Amino acid sequence: MNEMKHTISVLVENHAGVLSRISGLFSRRGFNIDSLAVGVTDDPEISRITIIVSGDEHTVEQVEKQLNKLVEVIKVKTLKKGEKLERQLVLIKLSVPLEKRSEILTIADITGASVIDISQTTMTLLLADTYPNVLRFEEITKPYGVLEEVRTGTIAIQKGSETMTFKK
Amino acid sequence: MAEKIKVSEAMVECLKAEGIKVVFGYPGAAICPFYDELYKSNIKSVLVRHEVNGGHAANGYARISGKPAVCIATSGPGATNLLTAIATAYADSIPIVCITGQVNSEQIGSDAFQEADITGSAAPFIKHTYLVKDGSMIGRIFKEAFYIAGSGRPGPVLIDVPMDVQNEMIEFSYPKSAVIRSYKPTSKGNALQVKRVIKEIKDAKKPLLCVGGGVFLSNAKKEVRELSERFDLPVVSTMMGISVFESDDERFFGMLGMHGSKTANRAVSECDVLLLVGARVGDRAISNPAIIEKNKRIIHIDIDPAEIGKNITADIPLVGDVKTVVLQILKDAPKLSHSDWISEIKGFDKQSDNKKSKEGKIDxxxxxxxxxxxxxxxxxxxxxxxxxxxxxxxxxxxxxxxxxxxxxxxxxxxxxxxxxxxxxxxxxxxxxxxxxxxxxxxxxxxxxxxxxxxxxxxxxxxxxxxxxxxxxxxxxxxxxxxxxxxxxxxxxxxxxxxxxxxxxxxxxxxxxxxxxxxxxxxxxxxxxxxxxxxxxxxx
Structure with a gap:
C-alpha cells in the first residue's frame, strides 16, 4: 500500500471544542497527522482546518468519512495533487555577527524570505513558501547557527476558480 | 414580552415536548435545580442504584420504544459513572440523551468539588455533546440533541448544564424542528445502486441475507422480512440482528460469527452474493473479511457511509436508511425462488450436541x-x-x-x-x-x-x-x-x-x-x- 501525504481541507462551525473533537478523532482512530492548521474564514461562523495526513487511499477515505460524521463538520475535501496551492510559514532566529549580516540579506533576497527583526547578535527571518522550499531554506540557514525555529502547519487552497466555500 | 422561566423548568418542558414519560437517573447537588422541576412534572423519575445503570436502563427503554430515552446524572463522579453506559450505547448505535449537572460556570476549570470535564471525557464514544454556556440556548440544544440522537445512525448525546445556568431566567419556546447545516443524514438510497442490487440478487445462485442491528434502528423488521420472502433469501443474523426474524422462520439459519452456528457460518462461506443490511461487519461477526471479499459479491446497505468499506470492501455499496432503501428495492423486486440453495443450507445442520448433564447440573x-x-x-x-x-x-x-x-x-x-x-x-x-x-x-x-x-x-x-x-x-x-x-x-x-x-x-x-x-x-x-x-x- 502507498503511504502518501494527503491534504484535507475541512470547513467547521467556529464553535469552542471543535478542534479538540477533530484532533481527538485522529488519535482515536489511529490516523497520523503530519500537520494541522486552523483559522477562521471570511465567514466568522466558519473555520477552515487544513490537515496533512499520511496513509494509503483507504485511510484517507476513512478520515474523510469519519470527519464528515462529526456534527459540526460542514464540508470535507481532499485537495488533489496538481490542483492545490500549499504554503507554510517559518520563523527562524539566527545567530548573526555584524560581518555576516549582508550574507543573510542576500540569502533572504534570493529565497524570498524577509528579515522581521534584528539585534546586535541575531536576525529573525520569515519565509512563507511550499514545504520543500521551507526545507531548503532550513538547509541554507543552518550553517549560520539556528537559535530557534517555529513553523506553522501547511495551509492549502485550490488553484483557479475552484472553491470549497459553504453557501448558506 | 413572554414570561420568563428558569432554565431547569425549560429543560423539563423540552422533555415533555419530546414525549418523554420516564427518566432514569441519580441526583446530586449540581443537578438538583432540574430534579426540582421534574418533581413538579408528571414525568416518572426512576432512581437507579448506580449511574451506569441509568444509562443502560435508558438504553433498554430506547430499544423497545424506538425513540431516544433519557438518563440523568450529577456532575463529577455521577457523570463519569455514566461513561460506560455511553460507550455501550455508542457501540450499538442506541439513541439516549444524557443530561448531566455541572459545577457553576465560573468554577469550570478550577478543579472544584465534583467537577469533571464530561463532554471532553465522553468525546471518543459519543455522537455529540453540548456544554450549555448560555441558558437561552436550552430549547435549541435539546431539540438538536434529540434530533441527533435519533436520526441518521442513532447514538448517545450528552447535555452538560452548569448549575448556575439551570437557575438562569429565560424566555422560552421550544423549536419545532432542528436545523443543523452541518448534519444532514442520508436516508434515501441512490436509485442506480438500488437497481444494481436487484440485478445482483437476480443473477445470484446462492444469495444470502445478513441482518444486523440497523434493521431495528430503522424500524424495518417487517420490510426486511418481506425482502427475504420476495427474493426467497436465506437469512443469517449478527448478534444485534437476532429477533429480526423469528428463530423458527423457515429461511432463518441463526447467528453467524465466532460464537455463531456452524450452519450460519457455512452459509456465509458458501454463498455467492452476501447482502449485508444494517450490519457493520464487526470482528466478532466476521473475523476475516478478506477471505469473504475474495470469493463472493458483497452488497452493503448501511446508513453510515463510514461503515461501508471500513471493515469489508463492498462491490455494491448503498448508503441509506434500511427501511427506506428496502422499500425502494421491494418496489421493483421480482419474485424469486432459491429453494435448492435453501435446502442445501438445511442439509448443513446435522450437528447434535445433546449430551447428558451431570447429576444436579442443568444443561x-x-x-x-x-x-x-x-x-x-x-x-x-x-x-x-x-x-x-x-x-x-x-x-x-x-x-x-x-x-x-x-x-x-x-x-x-x-x-x-x-x-x-x-x-x-x-x-x-x-x-x-x-x-x-x-x-x-x-x-x-x-x-x-x-x-x-x-x-x-x-x-x-x-x-x-x-x-x-x-x-x-x-x-x-x-x-x-x-x-x-x-x-x-x-x-x-x-x-x-x-x-x-x-x-x-x-x-x-x-x-x-x-x-x-x-x-x-x-x-x-x-x-x-x-x-x-x-x-x-x-x-
Whole structure:
C-alpha cells in the first residue's frame, strides 16, 4: 500500500471544542497527522482546518468519512495533487555577527524570505513558501547557527476558480 | 414580552415536548435545580442504584420504544459513572440523551468539588455533546440533541448544564424542528445502486441475507422480512440482528460469527452474493473479511457511509436508511425462488450436541430452549455478557419479542438495568434478563429499582461459579492457569432475591425447573438460578 501525504481541507462551525473533537478523532482512530492548521474564514461562523495526513487511499477515505460524521463538520475535501496551492510559514532566529549580516540579506533576497527583526547578535527571518522550499531554506540557514525555529502547519487552497466555500 | 422561566423548568418542558414519560437517573447537588422541576412534572423519575445503570436502563427503554430515552446524572463522579453506559450505547448505535449537572460556570476549570470535564471525557464514544454556556440556548440544544440522537445512525448525546445556568431566567419556546447545516443524514438510497442490487440478487445462485442491528434502528423488521420472502433469501443474523426474524422462520439459519452456528457460518462461506443490511461487519461477526471479499459479491446497505468499506470492501455499496432503501428495492423486486440453495443450507445442520448433564447440573442450552417455550411469544429477552449471552443468542428461540444485548461493547451488568428500561417501555410484555453469576453481581443492586418502580422483570442467573468465558480462555490459551475467575464467595442468589422481597427458585433438576417455570407466570419480579456445571463450555 502507498503511504502518501494527503491534504484535507475541512470547513467547521467556529464553535469552542471543535478542534479538540477533530484532533481527538485522529488519535482515536489511529490516523497520523503530519500537520494541522486552523483559522477562521471570511465567514466568522466558519473555520477552515487544513490537515496533512499520511496513509494509503483507504485511510484517507476513512478520515474523510469519519470527519464528515462529526456534527459540526460542514464540508470535507481532499485537495488533489496538481490542483492545490500549499504554503507554510517559518520563523527562524539566527545567530548573526555584524560581518555576516549582508550574507543573510542576500540569502533572504534570493529565497524570498524577509528579515522581521534584528539585534546586535541575531536576525529573525520569515519565509512563507511550499514545504520543500521551507526545507531548503532550513538547509541554507543552518550553517549560520539556528537559535530557534517555529513553523506553522501547511495551509492549502485550490488553484483557479475552484472553491470549497459553504453557501448558506 | 413572554414570561420568563428558569432554565431547569425549560429543560423539563423540552422533555415533555419530546414525549418523554420516564427518566432514569441519580441526583446530586449540581443537578438538583432540574430534579426540582421534574418533581413538579408528571414525568416518572426512576432512581437507579448506580449511574451506569441509568444509562443502560435508558438504553433498554430506547430499544423497545424506538425513540431516544433519557438518563440523568450529577456532575463529577455521577457523570463519569455514566461513561460506560455511553460507550455501550455508542457501540450499538442506541439513541439516549444524557443530561448531566455541572459545577457553576465560573468554577469550570478550577478543579472544584465534583467537577469533571464530561463532554471532553465522553468525546471518543459519543455522537455529540453540548456544554450549555448560555441558558437561552436550552430549547435549541435539546431539540438538536434529540434530533441527533435519533436520526441518521442513532447514538448517545450528552447535555452538560452548569448549575448556575439551570437557575438562569429565560424566555422560552421550544423549536419545532432542528436545523443543523452541518448534519444532514442520508436516508434515501441512490436509485442506480438500488437497481444494481436487484440485478445482483437476480443473477445470484446462492444469495444470502445478513441482518444486523440497523434493521431495528430503522424500524424495518417487517420490510426486511418481506425482502427475504420476495427474493426467497436465506437469512443469517449478527448478534444485534437476532429477533429480526423469528428463530423458527423457515429461511432463518441463526447467528453467524465466532460464537455463531456452524450452519450460519457455512452459509456465509458458501454463498455467492452476501447482502449485508444494517450490519457493520464487526470482528466478532466476521473475523476475516478478506477471505469473504475474495470469493463472493458483497452488497452493503448501511446508513453510515463510514461503515461501508471500513471493515469489508463492498462491490455494491448503498448508503441509506434500511427501511427506506428496502422499500425502494421491494418496489421493483421480482419474485424469486432459491429453494435448492435453501435446502442445501438445511442439509448443513446435522450437528447434535445433546449430551447428558451431570447429576444436579442443568444443561444451559436445553434450559434456555425450554424456557423460550414456556414464555409468551411477545417476551423481550435481554442477554448479559459472557457465556450466558452466547447460550441465549443461540438457544433461546425468539418469537415476536426483541432480543437485546450489549453487542458492540460487551458490557457486563447490562441485562438487569436494560430489562428494567425495556419493561417500563412495554409493560404489557414479559421481559427476561439472562445473566451469568459474574454479570449479575455487577448490577444486582438494580433489583431494588425494579421493586421500587414496579418493573416486573424476570431474572435468570446461569450459575457456574466462574467467569466462564474468561475461564475458558485461560483453559485454552493460558495452559489452564486459572486466575481471578473463580466466583467463590458469591451470595446465595435466592436469599439475595428474598432480601429484596423477590421470590426465587434454584433450578438443579426437573422438579425445580417446573417450579421455576410456574414462578415465571406470576406478575411479580423473580430470580431464577440455573445451576450449570462449573466447566460448561460456551459452544
Amino acid at each position: 444451559p442450552k436445553e434450559f434456555l430452549s425450554r424456557l423460550s417455550e414456556v414464555m409468551g411469544e411477545n417476551t423481550h429477552v435481554v442477554a448479559d455478557v459472557g457465556q450466558n449471552q452466547i447460550w441465549t443468542a443461540t438457544h433461546y428461540k425468539m418469537k415476536k419479542g426483541r432480543f437485546l444485548t450489549s453487542g458492540g461493547m460487551g458490557t457486563m451488568g447490562y441485562a438487569v438495568p436494560a430489562a428494567i428500561g425495556a419493561k417500563l417501555a412495554d409493560e404489557k410484555s414479559e421481559v427476561l434478563a439472562i445473566c451469568g453469576d459474574g454479570s449479575f453481581q455487577m448490577s444486582f443492586m438494580e433489583l431494588a429499582t425494579a421493586v421500587q418502580h414496579g418493573a416486573d422483570i424476570k431474572v435468570i442467573v446461569m450459575k457456574n461459579n466462574y467467569l466462564g468465558m474468561v475461564r475458558e480462555v485461560q483453559d485454552k490459551a493460558y495452559g489452564g492457569r486459572l486466575i481471578a475467575v473463580s466466583l467463590e464467595g458469591s451470595p446465595d442468589f435466592i436469599k439475595l432475591a428474598a432480601a429484596y422481597g423477590i421470590n426465587g427458585v434454584s433450578v438443579n433438576d426437573e422438579k425445580s425447573m417446573t417450579e421455576a417455570f410456574e414462578l415465571l407466570k406470576k406478575n411479580t419480579p423473580c430470580v431464577i438460578e440455573c445451576v450449570v456445571d462449573d466447566f460448561e463450555s460456551t459452544l
